[in-house]
Amino acid sequence: xxxxxxxxxxxxxxxxxxxxxxxxxxxxxxxxxxxxxxxxxxxxxxxxxxxxxxxxxxxxxxxxxxxxxxxxxxxxxxxxxxxxxxxxxxxxxxxxxxxxxxxxxxxxxxxxxxxxxxxxxxxxxxxxxxxxxxxxxxxxxxxxxxxxxxxxxxxxxxxxxxxx
Numbered sequence: 656x657x658x659x660x661x662x663x664x665x666x667x668x669x670x671x672x673x674x675x676x677x678x679x680x681x682x683x684x685x686x687x688x689x690x691x692x693x694x695x696x697x698x699x700x701x702x703x704x705x706x707x708x709x710x711x712x713x714x715x716x717x718x719x720x721x722x723x724x725x726x727x728x729x730x731x732x733x734x735x736x737x738x739x740x741x742x743x744x745x746x747x748x749x750x751x752x753x754x755x756x757x758x759x760x761x762x763x764x765x766x767x768x769x770x771x772x773x774x775x776x777x778x779x780x781x782x783x784x785x786x787x788x789x790x791x792x793x794x795x796x797x798x799x800x801x802x803x804x805x806x807x808x809x810x811x812x813x814x815x816x817x818x819x
Contacts, residue, residue, distance in 0.1 A: 707767040708759060709799075711741040712784045714776045738780050740787075749783055756791035764792075771799040 715737045719725040731746075733739065740747045742755060760766050768788055772781045788796055 706763065707769050708742060708756075709769050709771060710784070710788070711771045712776065712781065713739050713741075713773040714780055715739060716775070738783065740784065749787055752784075752787040753791045756788060756793055760792040765795055766793055767795040767797070768793050769797050769799050 715728050715733045715735055717735045719728070728737075728739070738749045740749060740752055745755075747755065756766075756768075770781070770784055770788075772784065785796060788794075
């Protein structure tokens with residue numbers, strides 16, 4: 656009777672598949688155009704609920720460095736100062752945010768929402784996003800931040816599963 660390697664390899668491949676799929680979901684929920692502000696805090700603050708909705712918010716700016724993003728904003732007819740909300744790679748205007756959030760709240764009344772607001776966004780725009788959430792019945796709201804010392808990749812959304 657020797658050491659059985661096949662069952663151990665099966666478990667390793669299943670774990671590998673699980674982590675690859677999980678990482679895909681994390682990356683799909685983040686708008687890479689949003690640059691999150693840095694703030695001190697506990698590691699437990701970074702923990703994410705499984706059913707949490709990631710709501711990315713950015714403001715259209717005149718001197719947008721990302722040419723592809725600028726072209727997309729122009730094609731959508733957005734003006735400087737407009738607010739763009741992204742949930743699961745689906746873009747919404749602030750006025751359209753009520754419908755998808757109400758649908759989610761109907762199924763889960765204590766729905767957690769994490770707002771990833773761009774660090775350069777004006778405070779009045781962040782308040783509008785919070786107001787849209789509370790109007791839709793979402794009261795479990797938190798804000799995403801980047802811990803001091805996290806890499807530039809973490810700023811752009813490529814965060815390890817434990818830190819998101």
